[in-house]
Amino acid sequence: xxxxxxxxxxxxxxxxxxxxxxxxxxxxxxxxxxxxxxxxxxxxxxxxxxxxxxxxxxxxxxxxxxxxxxxxxxxxxxxxxxxxxxxxxxxxxxxxxxxxxxxxxxxxxxxxxxxxxxxxxxxxxxxxxxxxxxxxxxxxxxxxxxxxxxxxxxxxxxxxxxxxxxxxxxxxxxxxxxxxxxxxxxxxxxxxxxxxxxxxxxxxxxxxxxxxxxxxxxxxxxxxxxxxxxxxxxxxxxxxxxxxxxxxxxxxxxxxxxxxxxxxxxxxxxxxxxxxxxxxxxxxxxxxxxxxxxxxxxxxxxxxxxxxxxxxxxxxxxxxxxxxxxxxxxxxxxxxxxxxxxxxxxxxxxxxxxxxxxxxxxxxxxxxxxxxxxxxxxxxxxx
Numbered sequence: 574x575x576x577x578x579x580x581x582x583x584x585x586x587x588x589x590x591x592x593x594x595x596x597x598x599x600x601x602x603x604x605x606x607x608x609x610x611x612x613x614x615x616x617x618x619x620x621x622x623x624x625x626x627x628x629x630x631x632x633x634x635x636x637x638x639x640x641x642x643x644x645x646x647x648x649x650x651x652x653x654x655x656x657x658x659x660x661x662x663x664x665x666x667x668x669x670x671x672x673x674x675x676x677x678x679x680x681x682x683x684x685x686x687x688x689x690x691x692x693x694x695x696x697x698x699x700x701x702x703x704x705x706x707x708x709x710x711x712x713x714x715x716x717x718x719x720x721x722x723x724x725x726x727x728x729x730x731x732x733x734x735x736x737x738x739x740x741x742x743x744x745x746x747x748x749x750x751x752x753x754x755x756x757x758x759x760x761x762x763x764x765x766x767x768x769x770x771x772x773x774x775x776x777x778x779x780x781x782x783x784x785x786x787x788x789x790x791x792x793x794x795x796x797x798x799x800x801x802x803x804x805x806x807x808x809x810x811x812x813x814x815x816x817x818x819x820x821x822x823x824x825x826x827x828x829x830x831x832x833x834x835x836x837x838x839x840x841x842x843x844x845x846x847x848x849x850x851x852x853x854x855x856x857x858x859x860x861x862x863x864x865x866x867x868x869x870x871x872x873x874x875x876x877x878x879x880x881x882x883x884x885x886x887x888x889x890x891x892x893x894x895x896x897x898x899x900x901x902x903x904x905x906x907x908x909x910x911x912x913x914x915x916x917x918x919x920x921x922x923x924x925x926x927x928x929x930x931x932x933x934x935x936x937x938x939x940x941x942x943x944x945x946x947x948x949x950x951x952x953x954x955x956x
Contacts, residue, residue, distance in 0.1 A: 618647050624949035625651045632940030635662040635822040639857035640953045642928045654822040663820035667807055667854050668933040670918045671911025674853040675776050679717050679894020681783055681794045683877045690786040700782045711765045716775035717893040718885025722762025725772045726755040734827045734834040745813050746845045748777045769889040773850035780849030791849055803866055807856035815841040817854055824915030824935040839915040851913055857931040860920040864908050869926050902955035919946055928954055
């Protein structure tokens with residue numbers, strides 16, 4: 574691989590929710606457990622902990638965060654790791670990262686571009702003949718930046734709290750059948766490339782293109798190109814394995830077994846539902862490390878990193894697998910966020926890599942903690 578990978582990474586918004594619960598459910602968290610590493614500037618750290626506590630107050634069962642800055646590393650937790658207990662959320666816990674997986678996938682695609690194995694302006698048809706009705710007019714670049722217009726398969730699936738969703742908990746979905754569900758619907762963008770329209774289907778297609786270009790699975794490519802070189806020991810591509818490794822907070826969704834929605838433990842499920850679009854598991858430490866390595870040029874060359882930061886359409890804040898936003902104090906940060914049904918995550922860094930912040934939580938749907946998370950991120954990135 575023509576990249577110099579770091580072995581020690583220096584000091585380090587929310588995507589629309591993938592689904593929203595159709596019925597209200599009250600979840601009472603029995604107590605709050607918090608932990609934070611001591612820091613030189615205690616007042617700053619105290620405020621971070623207060624912000625994390627607020628995330629739980631407004632919309633989470635449990636939450637964990639890691640902030641890296643010029644003063645060192647702060648880790649905090651709030652809420653509980655399991656409903657009905659006072660067990661603290663593990664500060665180094667594992668969680669599903671949802672669409673942050675897309676940034677890993679995009680990184681592999683760009684490495685293959687650098688190596689001449691594929692091109693950003695290659696058509697989907699040239700790699701996956703006959704898979705899309707209009708594949709000759711869609712490019713790899715458009716799949717990456719969500720301007721292809723391929724319909725989002727998630728909109729075709731049953732979602733909580735209904736029993737049809739529960740019945741699919743252990744089902745193995747193949748990328749081909751999910752793509753077929755998507756292409757049975759008209760495109761969301763016409764012509765391709767004309768505007769931004771978020772599509773998980775695009776990343777399922779990218780997973781297949783990686784496999785054709787590299788000759789092995791996209792999971793193996795991520796492991797060999799990113800996880801192993803960066804020593805991301807808490808990061809995995811689970812495939813069809815339903816487990817989230819220990820330690821981890823347990824996660825919940827509202828379901829209706831008896832006609833009334835109530836929180837049901839959904840920690841274990843078959844993640845093939847997400848596939849290349851969002852199946853990965855990680856930790857706050859590993860995500861901070863990955864985003865830092867990406868932004869400092871350790872994973873992709875400078876000119877391709879610049880391509881990642883270009884909006885795919887006018888007014889968009891999403892490039893090639895990379896999201897960005899401006900904090901309350903005007904500092905631009907880059908990274909991504911993700912929703913994996915019962916877990917949610919945010920991971921961002923300043924462009925110079927001096928500050929990073931990652932938040933993972935177990936959702937208390939239908940409450941939306943996004944504003945509270947952004948307040949925490951503002952605290953982490955603003956002086």
